Amino acid sequence: MKRNIRKKIVLSAAACMALSVSLSACKKSYESEFNEAQVSVEEGTLTDAEANTGAAEVQSVTSFGPTVPADHNETGASTGTGTNSGSQTAESQSGSAGSSAASKATATSQTAETVVQETKAPISFETRDETVYIMKDDVNIRKEPVDGEPLGKANTGDSFHRTGYSSSGWSRIEYNGATAYISSEFTTTDVVEKKTSEAVAFNTGWEFGGNSKINSGTATLYYASGSSKKNKTVCVNAGHGTKGGESVKTLCHPDGTPKVTGGSTAAGNTKATAVSSGTTMLDGTSEAYVNLKVAKALKSVLLERGYNVLMIRESEDVQLDNIARTVMANEKASCHIAIHYDSTTSNKGAFFMTVADGIKNMYPVSTIWTESDRLGASIINGLSGNGVKIFGDGTMQMDLTQTSYSKIPSIDLELGDRSSDYSDASVSVLAKGIADGVDIFYS
């Protein structure tokens, strides 16, 4: 009984959403409306007595909103969890007999019992034996129809064997060898092509986005296909390659504090070059070009292994500074690997920049630096396992813009220096080594 009463309340929150009122505003209004009954919308801590007291008001609220469109229910933003409560709640309306039950119910202590019985009426399925395609991203796959435990997400072009169809709006499908359910709204028997990539534009509203000065460019998010999807997105950031980036300055740290180590900008500075131009290989080829060559090879290997890849740059120039690249990775990726070559000429081998001690207590570094260092160590292991020369223990401590703004595991990887070999054969070994390292990190 408790659970179903809670459903009715959050259901009205969903109806509120359909009226373009923000969920937090909704929540507030319900809190004040149900204040006397001490109903907790969020936690569902109703006692039976409280539930009964609130029943009349619950019914009156459910009648004010239109049915929430199904596409507000079963799908959500690909990167955020903020819409979760909305998507969880609205389902009880679209997929069950709940809304009609609610209108019939009266404000007595019997009300909740009536709702319980009608809500739990089993959904019947007509037998189907067909392939269905998904028409939208982020569609919930559930263990039971309506409000069952989410088992995963389906995306545009995914296909499933449908074994049952219900007039209540649900399809029974086979999923990972078991039975699961999905909203029929997003299914079709017509073939839908899988989405293979999409452009990602910068959003200055993202956290720290306001600190970026060059952000008119777009990155590209590539989706892994095949059966071995990892549900992880690796940001592959080919270092440098932003025309004009060396004449613009940005804050080294999100909080404006000074840099604690040297590097291309000396310790003590609060601002650094937005994107430097990089070094030049001994044969005159720009580091930026070689970084891109490695990045493209790495993208192919990662996609083959089931990782999605966010490619920051795929040409000689992208108008995204180091802060924009990092903020974009924070929002769209699971980890961030920047590819570089060092400016020495000793062919010293590969290493990564570990997080500097002096910024480990600074937000957001404090939340993620141990994982960033673990990502770096994993990749050095992967490279070493493929016979790539490693510089020292594979680490160098450095205070970088990239790590200072990262909220996900993030490293600057130096694959060698100006005298390194970047032939196709060498680059393919590097790509395999880095991908092995990503596998190690996620294993």
Ligand SMILES: [Zn+2]
């Ligand atoms: Zn570099």
